Structures are given as structure tokens and as C-alpha cells.
Amino acid sequence: MLKPEKMTRVVVVGTSDALDQTIENLHKLNLLHIIDYDEEEAGFKIGKPGSMAPKFSEHLVTLRSIENQLGSREEAGFDKKISAKELPSQIESTLSELEEEVLKQHNLMRSIETELKQNQDIEDTIKPLASLPLSLEDYTGYQSINVFVGFIDSNIEDEIKAETSQYELYTGEIEGKKIIAVAVAKEKEDEINKILQNDSTYVEIRPPELTGNPQAVLEEMAAAKAELTEKLANAESELVRLKQEYAEFMLASEEYLTIETQKSEAPLRFATSDHAFVVDGWVPLDKYDDFEKTIEGGAGNVYASKLEDEEVKDVPIALDNPKAVKPFELLVDTFATPKYKEIDPSLILFITFPLFYGIMLGDIGYGVLLGILSWVIMSKVKSGGLHELAIILSYSALSTIFFGIIFGEVFGFPLFNITHHEIVEGGILGIAGPNIWILQLPIHRFAEVKPLLVMTFVIGILHITLGLILGIRNVAVERGFKHAVTEKMCWLMILFGGIMAIVTAMPAILWGSVLNTQDPIFVSGIVLGIIGIILLVKGEGAIAIMEIPTLLSNIFSYARILAIGLSSAGIALAVNTICRDVLFSQGGVFIVVGILVLILGHTINLLLGIIGPGLHSLRLQYVEFFTKFYEGGGTKYDPFGFIRKYTEE
Amino acid sequence: MVAAEAAGFIALGAGIAVGLTGLGAGIGEQSIGAAAIGAMAEDPKFFGKGLLMTVIPESIVIFGLVVALILLFVF
Numbered sequence: 001m002l003k004p005e006k007m008t009r010v011v012v013v014g015t016s017d018a019l020d021q022t023i024e025n026l027h028k029l030n031l032l033h034i035i036d037y038d039e040e041e042a043g044f045k046i047g048k049p050g051s052m053a054p055k056f057s058e059h060l061v062t063l064r065s066i067e068n069q070l071g072s073r074e075e076a077g078f079d080k081k082i083s084a085k086e087l088p089s090q091i092e093s094t095l096s097e098l099e100e101e102v103l104k105q106h107n108l109m110r111s112i113e114t115e116l117k118q119n120q121d122i123e124d125t126i127k128p129l130a131s132l133p134l135s136l137e138d139y140t141g142y143q144s145i146n147v148f149v150g151f152i153d154s155n156i157e158d159e160i161k162a163e164t165s166q167y168e169l170y171t172g173e174i175e176g177k178k179i180i181a182v183a184v185a186k187e188k189e190d191e192i193n194k195i196l197q198n199d200s201t202y203v204e205i206r207p208p209e210l211t212g213n214p215q216a217v218l219e220e221m222a223a224a225k226a227e228l229t230e231k232l233a234n235a236e237s238e239l240v241r242l243k244q245e246y247a248e249f250m251l252a253s254e255e256y257l258t259i260e261t262q263k264s265e266a267p268l269r270f271a272t273s274d275h276a277f278v279v280d281g282w283v284p285l286d287k288y289d290d291f292e293k294t295i296e297g298g299a300g301n302v303y304a305s306k307l308e309d310e311e312v313k314d315v316p317i318a319l320d321n322p323k324a325v326k327p328f329e330l331l332v333d334t335f336a337t338p339k340y341k342e343i344d345p346s347l348i349l350f351i352t353f354p355l356f357y358g359i360m361l362g363d364i365g366y367g368v369l370l371g372i373l374s375w376v377i378m379s380k381v382k383s384g385g386l387h388e389l390a391i392i393l394s395y396s397a398l399s400t401i402f403f404g405i406i407f408g409e410v411f412g413f414p415l416f417n418i419t420h421h422e423i424v425e426g427g428i429l430g431i432a433g434p435n436i437w438i439l440q441l442p443i444h445r446f447a448e449v450k451p452l453l454v455m456t457f458v459i460g461i462l463h464i465t466l467g468l469i470l471g472i473r474n475v476a477v478e479r480g481f482k483h484a485v486t487e488k489m490c491w492l493m494i495l496f497g498g499i500m501a502i503v504t505a506m507p508a509i510l511w512g513s514v515l516n517t518q519d520p521i522f523v524s525g526i527v528l529g530i531i532g533i534i535l536l537v538k539g540e541g542a543i544a545i546m547e548i549p550t551l552l553s554n555i556f557s558y559a560r561i562l563a564i565g566l567s568s569a570g571i572a573l574a575v576n577t578i579c580r581d582v583l584f585s586q587g588g589v590f591i592v593v594g595i596l597v598l599i600l601g602h603t604i605n606l607l608l609g610i611i612g613p614g615l616h617s618l619r620l621q622y623v624e625f626f627t628k629f630y631e632g633g634g635t636k637y638d639p640f641g642f643i644r645k646y647t648e649e
Numbered sequence: 650m651v652a653a654e655a656a657g658f659i660a661l662g663a664g665i666a667v668g669l670t671g672l673g674a675g676i677g678e679q680s681i682g683a684a685a686i687g688a689m690a691e692d693p694k695f696f697g698k699g700l701l702m703t704v705i706p707e708s709i710v711i712f713g714l715v716v717a718l719i720l721l722f723v724f
Contacts, residue, residue, distance in 0.1 A: 334696060449722045453715075557708050559715045619704045 001347050004340060004634070005320040006285040007033075012295055013278050014302030020050070022295065022302050023266045026279070027259070030641025031291050033282040033316040037271040047267025047277060056264060060257040062095060066102050067250055070243040081648040082252040084259075091253050098246055102239070109235045116228050122208055123221050128179050129207060130214040131172030139181070139207035146189045148182045153201035160195065164188045179205075252646040259642045266640065282316050282637070315340040318637035325350045327388035335622055336632025341477050343470050345621075345630060352463065352625075353392065353617050358399025360564040360613035362445070363572065365411035366606055367400035373610075396614070408433055408442025411602055412572025416442050445562075445569050452562050460558030460624070461499065464551075467628030468492045474629050486539025488629070493532030495551055500525025554624045560616050568609050575601030663717035670713025677706030 010032065014022055026032050039046055129136070129149070139147045160167055160182065168183045184192050196202050210217060271278040283291050292304045317337050319329045321344070328349040338344050361367070374397055377390035408415040408427065416433035418425050433441035445452065471488035504522040508515035516522070536544050575598060583594030685699030 335698075449718060453718055453722075553708050553712070556715050557711055559718070560711050562718075563711065563714050615704070619700075619707070622700070623705065 001321055001325070002343055003320070004338060004342075004344055005318040005637075007282045007315050007318070007340070007637075008285045008288055009281075009307040010283045010288070010291070010304055011278060011280055011307060012302065012304045014276065015300065016272070016275050016277060018300040018302045019047075019267065019272075019277050021300070022277075022279075023263050025295055026266075027263055027641050029291060029294055030639050030643070031283050031287055032279070032640050033637050034266075034269050034640050035280045035282070035314075036269045037278075037280065039271075041271070044271035044273055044278065047270040047272040049268055050264030053261065053264035056257050056261045059091060059095060060254070060261055062099055063250060063254055063257060066095075066099055067254070069102050069106055070239060080248075081644070081646060082248065084256055084647045084649050087253055087256045087647065090249070091257070094246075094249060095253070098242070102242060105235045105238050105242070109232060109239075112228050112232045112235070116225065116232070119221055119225055119228070122210075123218065123225075125205060125208055126210075126214050126218055126221075128172075128174050128177075128205060130218060131174040131179060132170050132181050132214075133172070134170060134181060135211065135213055136207065136217060137211040140209055144186050145183050146186055147207075148180075148184075148192065148196055148204070149207055150180065150196065150202050150204040151177050152180050152196075152199060152203075153178060154199055156195060156199060160184075160192060163191050163195065167192075248646070255642075255644060255646045259644075259647075262640075262642065281640075284318060284637075314635060316637035317634040319344050319346060321346050327391040328353065330385060330388045331392070331618065331621070333636075335626060335630070337634040337636050338630070338632055339634045342474050342631065342634075343629065345470070345626070348466070348625075349621060350395075353621060354395040354399040356459075356561055356617040356620060357396040357613045358401075358403040359561050360617065361396075361400045361568060361609050362403035362407045362565055363409045363411065363569070363609075364401050364404035364415065365409075365602075366568075366609050367397050367402075367404050369606055370394075370400060370610065371397035373397075393610075393614075396617075406439075406441060406443055407445055407569075409445075409569060409572075412569060412576050414442070414444075418442065418444050418447070445565060446573075449562070449566070453559060456558045456561045457555055459561065460555040461495070463558070463620070463625055464495065464554055464628060465492065467625045468495070471629035474631075483539070486535050490532040490535035490539065491551065491628075493528050494536065494548060495532075497525045497527070497529025497532055498551070501529060557624055558620065560620070564612050564616055568605060568612065571605045571608070572602065575605065659720050663720045666713040666716040666720070667710065668713075670710040674706045674708075674710040677709065678703055681706065 012022065037044070037046055128151070139149060157169055160169070164184060166185050166188070170181045172179045182192060288306060295302055295304045317340060319332070321329060325346050328346040331349055331353070332338065332344065332346050371394060374390045374393035378387060378394070381387045381390065404410070405415070408418065410428055414425055414427040415429055416427040416431060418427065435441070468488050468491055472484045475487050476484035500521050504519050504525070505515055507513050533545065533548070579594040579598045583590045583597065682703045685695070685703050688695045689699050
């Protein structure tokens, strides 16, 4: 918690004959974060990959190309693990067969598609010709006659007549467009062509070199098309069948091949000499004893040892948090992986993220819906980022329900009776809100804007203060306490000095009352602030004064906690008012319209309610909070090994 | 009548404060957002920083909102 897991630098040394067994053991342990050897030292070279490596990667490439051709992989309905011992022979025999079959179907599909395309082109040109009283062979193949065919709007027979008397003209009509065919003697060809080209409505058609009645040809084409489409569908369903039949095989062999490739390429990361090998890396400190026992006990002359005094540089980071906090590591990693000596803020996010989210959304109805939504996602998606986001969402839903009770809101309707401007509005429960401790429920958000605005500023000040305190700790650990004072402590002094001065001066600023400059709080605030500024200038130079206003803007930024809440409550209220006061009161068909508006309005508001509070709560963490202490830039702990999902040894 | 007019001007002022700052934030965000997406296309690890950079101008509209809220509820 709060700090990444402790790591220890480890060196594994052994003789060459124990190499394979050691790789096997390391892989099974899934503990060692290997530091790749870069041939710095004399006498050691980068190791050579295992003899099977090229074959494994070749198989893997084949397999992945098959998977690409078959479409996305489906992981559902697969719970029996396949034995890794049987897989190699299966891969040898099945893989090439499968590849051939998939390729065959694919090529078949492609050739059918090309043929269909060609058919379509011919069909498109023949279709207009069907309206002319000519056979297809009548258009071409003459020695002394040329035939022009095309769409045309105007009547040009007179123009042709003026040019020559030796012509034949046929007209037809298709889909409201006029089509003509003109047969003329070759010697008049150019003149007629000119007449046609000069007509702006003329669009030429080139008849295909086919024979027969166009209508009959079209019917033939349609029959061929139906046949081809059926063939295409057959090939497609064959591919689907292959995909289903070999789904398990493909998943299992991909896993197997990935693992084997990893293992056989592992020596590329080791330092080797003629008779020995050295592996350098990091192992979690509390797992080191197990690690040493397994490695040394497993294979011949192999020894593991800790390097205690190694300087702490480039340590891989494994975040170490309780199960409930784990999902928030996703949010931290999205920003940046922490450095080894930095505070890991996941635990703080675990508290503040749902808190801000809840205050922003604050509605029992939406909270319950969010809870159901997150539960559905959690049960459908069992792992990965989406699963973790769903867990975060479920915490946020709980917090939303909690603040929904405090604000007394159910889908924007009041839960308890509220008195606003001396008019009592009846709530769903029909009772006045209970009095818990000093809190008179409900706190109606529209009526209590001023105190809630002040509350958001207080939240902001507390959050930023926490950030600065963590910042002091981080800088003190990394560069010493003196730096911590001039880099972070000074900001804390400016913050509190400023708050003390502004709060005492507030009445004077707002209502023009006399400012008591002798007020001890005001004076000490000013002094504290000035000391802070001096320390800041000492630490970061005079230019840093430019940054002081950002402190104010950071605190104002927390006003969004109220603002987002008001807008979502406002939309809910607007939807309810439209339905209840405008639509429902008219009765009849308007009740149905009203229900539709109600459902649509609240769905949109809920979607906005997931995105808005989520992003803004996260932004407050990232921009206002993290910038006070967090740098990040660590390397993630990535142990050599693999978690088997589809195969077993 | 005078009081009603004053209330009207306060409401107008609040609206202008939120509206104009909203425009400002939008103009600021468009270029940052485009650049952030570009950076993310090169290196997906930039997502966190990109998001952070993109929402920075949003503070402007929050300031506008604070001004509006103070106008409406303090005066």
C-alpha cells in the first residue's frame, strides 16, 4: 500500500548444460523481471536462441495469419484445458492442413467475387439495350456500317437526315430515359459522331461483343448470378465452420507457440560464455527465497544470489495494493507508472475518486442503475481494463446512492418533503427529511448553492494540501529535506497564508466594510505567504511567482464538483417538469409521449452522468492532485513467464 | 421595478460569464485536443498526459461558472 512492492536485484549463474532446464524453471516461476544483456562486458556474448525457435515463430506467423483470415477470435465457451504434451504433434499435422483449407476457401471467394463484379458490369450495359428492337450481334462486326448507341434527350433525326439519307434509326425508352441506336455508312461516321458529340444530353454506350436477344442474355446473367451468390455463401459458411471447429485448437496452439517462442528466444536476453550463462534481473523481495530454492534445486550447477548494495535505479514497479484497491491502479498507470521511491496514489484514489463522483452525481435512482450496469459488465467481462473500470464504477455507484440520500434525490424527484421559498413540495416518501446529528436532511442542491460552493473549496484545499504533503515526502526521499522545503513546503505556506488573508479580507472585498489590518490572522497569513514566496524564489527562481495564481485556479477548479452535480440535477428536474406539469396534465395520448420523454431524458442524463462525473473526478486527480507530488516514469514489472489460460502442462 | 431590472441584469451577467468562458474553453481545447490525439497515435502511453493537457482550458469555464454562481447567490 502507498509504496510499490520491494524488489531485489538477482543474478542467476550456471553452466551451459543447465541452461534449458533453468529457462524452463524461470518460465514456470513467472517471477524474474529480466534485464536484457547488452554485451557490455568482455568475455560474455548474447546467447543463441534454441534450435527450435525459427520453427516455433514460423508456426506462430502461420497461425496468426489463419486467425486473421477467419476473423476475430472468440473466447467464449472454452473451459477445457488442452494438454501441452499433445499439442506439438497436433500442430505439425493440423496447421498446414488448416492453412491450405482456409486459403482454398479464400481464393474461391475472391474469384467468385471478381466474377460477380464482371457480370454486374455487363448487366449494367445490356440493360438499356433491352429496350431496343435489336439483337446483341447487330451492333458490331460490320465492314461498311457503324452503329452508335447512347442515351439522348433531344430529337436529332433531322440533323442526321440533313447529313445523309443512308441511315437507320431505332429508339427505345428505359426508366424514363430515351435511348437511340443509329446505323450509318462508314464514310459518314465522323460527321454523325460530331452531331452526337455536340449534343449535350448524349451519353454513349459501348455494346459488349455478345450474341442473342438482350432480354434472354439478361435472364441468363441473373441465373448465373444466383448460382455464384450461393457458391459464395457456401464458401463463407465453410469458413465459419472451420473457425468454430478449430477455435479451441487455435487458441491453445497460439498460447503454446507463444510460450515456446518466449522460452527458446530467452537466451537472447542472457549473457553467455563458452561454458556458462548469467541472467540479471529483479525479483520481489518476499518471493526471493522460493525463487532461490526452485532455481538452485531444479537443475545441476545453477546458483542464484541477491545483490544487496546495488544502487536503486530502473527498478521495475509492481504496485502492491489490497484487492479492493487494485482496480484503481489502472487509473494510476494510465497517467504514469510511479517511480520506485514514489508514493503509489492508488489508495488515495480509492477514497477520493468515488467520493467526488458521488457528490457530483448524487441521485439514488441513477446510483442504482449504475450499480446494475457495473454488475452486468463485471459478470460479462471477467478480466482486463473494462472489468476493472466496472469495479470502479460500482464503488462510484455506492457513493452516488449515499449522496443521493443526503441530497434527497431520486431521478431528480425529491425523496423527502422540501420547503423552498415557504412552499412545501411533497417528496416521494411524503415525510420531512430526518435530522441526523447536526445535518438536517435533505440538503437541497438548488437551495443551498452557497454553502455547497464553500464546501467544494474546502474539499479542494484539503485535497491540494494532501497532495503537497505527499510532495514534500517524495522530494525529501529523493533529493533531501532542503529541496522539499523550497519546492513543496513553500507552496503549502503560500496556500495557507493566502487562505488566512483572503478569508479575513473577504467581507471587506465583497461588501466594502472596513478591513482590520491589525487582525492577527490576517497579518500572520500575509507573513506566512511572504515567507513562502521567498522560499519559492530561492528554490525555483523569480519566474515561479508567475505560477502562484494557479494555486487559486486549482482551488476554484473544485467548483466543478458542485457544477456538474447542478447540471445533472437540473436536466433531471427539467425532464420531470416537462412530463409532469406539461404533458401528463393534458391526459390522453400525451401520457404516452410523456413516458417516452421521461425514459429518453433520463437515459441521456444517465449517459452524461457516467461520462461527466467520471472524467471530471479523474481530472481533479490528474491535474489538481497529481501535479503536486507525482512524477511517474517507472518501468512496469514484467516477469519472464506466462499465465496459461488454454493449455496445461 | 428597479429590483426586477437589477435581477435581470444579474441573470444576464451570469449567462454571459458562462457562455463566453465556454466559448473560450472550447477554442482552447480544440487545438490541444487535436495535438493530443496526434501524439497518442504515435505513442498510446501519452493518453494520460494528453487528457490532462486537453482539459486544462476547461478551468476557464469553471471560473466563469464561479462568477455566475457568486452573481446569482451572493449579491
